[in-house]
Amino acid sequence: xxxxxxxxxxxxxxxxxxxxxxxxxxxxxxxxxxxxxxxxxxxxxxxxxxxxxxxxxxxxxxxxxxxxxxxxxxxxxxxxxxxxxxxxxxxxxxxxxxxxxxxxxxxxxxxxxxxxxxxxxxxxxxxxxxxxxxxxxxxxxxxxxxxxxxxxxxxxxxxxxxxxxxxxxxxxxxxxxxxxxxxxxxxxxxxxxxxxxxxxxxxxxxxxxxxxxxxxxxxxxxxxxxxxxxxxxxxxxxxxxxxxxxxxxxxxxxxxxxxxxxxxxxxxxxxxxxxxxxxxxxxxxxxxxxxxxxxxxxxxxxxxxxxxxxxxxxxxxxxxxxxxxxxxxxxxxxxxxxxxxxxxxxxxxxxxxxxxxxxxxxxxxxxxxxxxxxxxxxxxxxxxxxxxxxxxxxxxxxx
Amino acid sequence: xxxxxxxxxxxxxxxxxxxxxxxxxxxxxxxxxxxxxxxxxxxxxxxxxxxxxxxxxxxxxxxxxxxxxxxxxxxxxxxxxxxxxxxxxxxxxxxxxxxxxxxxxxxxxxxxxxxxxxxxxxxxxxxxxxxxxxxxx
Numbered sequence: 001x002x003x004x005x006x007x008x009x010x011x012x013x014x015x016x017x018x019x020x021x022x023x024x025x026x027x028x029x030x031x032x033x034x035x036x037x038x039x040x041x042x043x044x045x046x047x048x049x050x051x052x053x054x055x056x057x058x059x060x061x062x063x064x065x066x067x068x069x070x071x072x073x074x075x076x077x078x079x080x081x082x083x084x085x086x087x088x089x090x091x092x093x094x095x096x097x098x099x100x101x102x103x104x105x106x107x108x109x110x111x112x113x114x115x116x117x118x119x120x121x122x123x124x125x126x127x128x129x130x131x132x133x134x135x136x137x138x139x140x141x142x143x144x145x146x147x148x149x150x151x152x153x154x155x156x157x158x159x160x161x162x163x164x165x166x167x168x169x170x171x172x173x174x175x176x177x178x179x180x181x182x183x184x185x186x187x188x189x190x191x192x193x194x195x196x197x198x199x200x201x202x203x204x205x206x207x208x209x210x211x212x213x214x215x216x217x218x219x220x221x222x223x224x225x226x227x228x229x230x231x232x233x234x235x236x237x238x239x240x241x242x243x244x245x246x247x248x249x250x251x252x253x254x255x256x257x258x259x260x261x262x263x264x265x266x267x268x269x270x271x272x273x274x275x276x277x278x279x280x281x282x283x284x285x286x287x288x289x290x291x292x293x294x295x296x297x298x299x300x301x302x303x304x305x306x307x308x309x310x311x312x313x314x315x316x317x318x319x320x321x322x323x324x325x326x327x328x329x330x331x332x333x334x335x336x337x338x339x340x341x342x343x344x345x346x347x348x349x350x351x352x353x354x355x356x357x358x359x360x361x362x363x364x365x366x367x368x369x370x371x372x373x374x375x376x377x378x379x380x381x382x383x384x385x386x387x388x389x390x391x392x393x394x395x396x397x398x399x
Numbered sequence: 400x401x402x403x404x405x406x407x408x409x410x411x412x413x414x415x416x417x418x419x420x421x422x423x424x425x426x427x428x429x430x431x432x433x434x435x436x437x438x439x440x441x442x443x444x445x446x447x448x449x450x451x452x453x454x455x456x457x458x459x460x461x462x463x464x465x466x467x468x469x470x471x472x473x474x475x476x477x478x479x480x481x482x483x484x485x486x487x488x489x490x491x492x493x494x495x496x497x498x499x500x501x502x503x504x505x506x507x508x509x510x511x512x513x514x515x516x517x518x519x520x521x522x523x524x525x526x527x528x529x530x531x532x533x534x535x536x
Contacts, residue, residue: 010468016417016425017465037464039419042498049497061494064423064519108426127433145423145519 002030005342009038020333020349027341032333047320052078052289055317056150059307062322064145065108068101069300070322071150073307076231077296078152081311082289088233089277090154092270095233096167097140097149098298099263099270103174104133105301106256106263109353110181113253116350117194122184129177132170139163154283161279164271171264178264182257195249199336199348202247209335210328213303215352218255219247225299237269249351288313300325302353326354403479407453407533410442411481414452416472418505419495420459423519424486428456436522441530449476454529457511458485460492462500466508473509481532484511485525487518494518 007020017038023031043062047055059070072094079086086094107130114122134144140159141147149155159167185191201211206219216223224241226234242258244251291313298305303325310319329352336352337345417425431438432445446452449472461469473482484505487493492504505511515528 010416010472016420016422038462038468039459040462040464040500041419041460041495042500043495046495046498058494061421061423061518064421064426067421067423124434127430128435131430131433131435144521145427146421 007346009035018354022337022342022345024342029337029340029342029345032337032345034330034333044320044322047317049316051315052152052317055320057148059322060146060148062324065105066101066300066302066305067146068098068149069298069305070307070324072098072232072298073296073305074309075150075152075296076298077294077307077309078289079294080296081292081294081309082152082286084153084284084286086154087281087284089158089274089279090282091233091236092274092277093155093159093282094150095237096159096267096270096274097137097147097155098232099266100133100136102263102301103260104130104137106260107133107178107181109256109301110185110253113249113347113350116347117191119191122181125177125184126181129174129181132173136167136170139166151283152289153286156283158280158282159274161275164275167271168268171267175261175264178257178260185253185257192250195253195347196246198249198340198344199351200246200248201332201336205332205335206247209332211303211332212328213300213325214252214255214259215303215329215332217241217243218251220245223304225297225304229297231298233270233273234266236273237266239266249347252351302326303329326352330354406479407481410444411453411529411533412446412451413443413454413456414446414449414472414476415456416458416469418457418459418465418469418489419462419500420486420488424458424489427519427522428458428485428525430522431525436526438526441526443529452476452480454481454483456483456485457505457509458489460488460495460498461502461505461508462498463502464500466502469505469508481512482509483513483515483529483532485515485528486520487516490514490516 002023002025005022005024007022009017009019019035021033022029023033043058047058050058055074056071059074060067062070107126111123111126111130114120114126137147138144140163141149141157149157201215201219203219203221206216206221212223220243222241222243225231227241239262242255242262244254289311291311293308293310296307305325306323308319308321309317312318332352333349336348340348415425415428430436438444449455455473455476457469482505484490488495489505492501495501496504502508513528513532515525517524520528
């Protein structure tokens with residue numbers, strides 16, 4: 001008989017509300033189930049009542065950690081519909097912001113992974129060295145998170161040339177500290193023992209589950225939207241897709257640490273090009289968006305973000321569909337956690353860097369044969385309550 | 400010195416409830432614990448159970464699924480407890496207030512002692528808010 005160990009929904013281990021149920025026999029996890037919905041905010045529906053300019057602020061607040069990737073994907077999408085090409089300076093600025101975000105997000109993950117391992121020093125270090133990056137954001141955009149930099153046709157604010165030295169100095173510091181962190185993680189025998197061979201996802205699993213981002217790249221699947229479907233300034237600079245082969249937690253950490261170096265190099269190249277461009281040419285004015293449909297991707301720190309928008313020539317999206325990377329990555333828990341001890345399972349959960357606030361969608365029950373929608377969440381609840389009432393009535397009459 | 404003042408005289412322990420939020424406030428609260436802001440110098444620390452807490456930090460808009468759990472937590476908390484609503488969503492519902500699943504800002508569900516606005520509020524603002532709340536009594 002297996003025992004159920006619940007983790008969540010409000011657990012000190014987790015930042016966000018979600019519920020995992022580990023079905024265990026002894027120490028070994030036999031099955032895992034998860035429940036979400038604690039974070040549902042109805043963003044796709046809200047988006048339909050916002051103008052295109054306002055939607056940027058809304059999609060930015062889908063997720064606070066990857067708050068550039070969603071506006072980035074939405075901007076790509078709207079520019080596809082309107083058929084416009086943004087100025088080069090705007091492309092570089094967009095790329096710089098997205099890569100700075102990748103650095104701070106990966107540092108955040110390294111810290112949290114250290115915390116899960118019981119290495120609180122790594123947690124404190126990584127979060128301390130994340131602060132200079134957030135300071136840069138504050139200098140460029142005026143806010144530490146939720147930058148509000150994107151608009152259709154360009155960016156809202158310029159990075160003036162006199163700020164470039166400060167950005168470079170901070171990046172040098174971050175690079176030095178990343179060396180330190182990478183050394184601490186890569187050379188530590190305890191971390192090797194704890195993470196190698198844990199939560200392995202094979203290439204086949206990745207393809208079957210459709211996983212994306214660093215999770216896929218750590219298993220040797222070189223999938224990266226920046227490379228496969230280039231956007232913004234990525235085709236204009238030199239960089240490479242980082243992959244690792246073993247697919248365990250260690251490989252995921254390795255991929256993320258090495259990606260930070262790539263991000264720093266991309267930003268350096270963009271800053272050099274930015275100096276040559278004329279200051280102030282950061283947007284082209286878009287008067288109206290024609291009727292049409294468009295799709296947009298962006299590579300978030302966690303994988304591919306996908307936006308679909310249908311417009312009818314008015315000021316509002318008619319339909320806005322969002323798919324966040326964690327949505328597909330969470331499903332890989334079935335492979336990575338089953339068969340491991342409980343202590344390793346929690347580490348495997350953390351290694352995916354799941355982001356539930358991106359993922360929350362409405363649940364419906366469908367009929368398997370006809371594919372028709374039968375119940376939504378409230379109706380399911382009402383169904384359950386009516387069953388209880390029926391049972392109470394039956395018991396009363398029997399008495 | 401009244402009972403309430405006596406309870407909140409020394410180190411406050413915090414419990415963090417993240418409602419339907421975008422994670423920004425959550426990571427800014429965690430940021431308060433890290434070396435630059437270091438909230439532990441005021442004797443504050445995050446605890447794992449509401450039964451050990453003196454302060455309940457709530458952020459994010461509260462959706463229908465969270466509402467019952469927030470009420471549960473509030474009832475389980477040892478009284479007196481201070482409730483702090485953090486961020487635009489915690490204070491008013493913010494950008495999600497018109498959402499289908501929105502079940503009311505925090506102060507419609509449980510009594511709130513302090514509001515810290517901002518999207519997200521900076522760690523300095525969160526610290527200042529809690530220190531102000533302590534000095535108020």
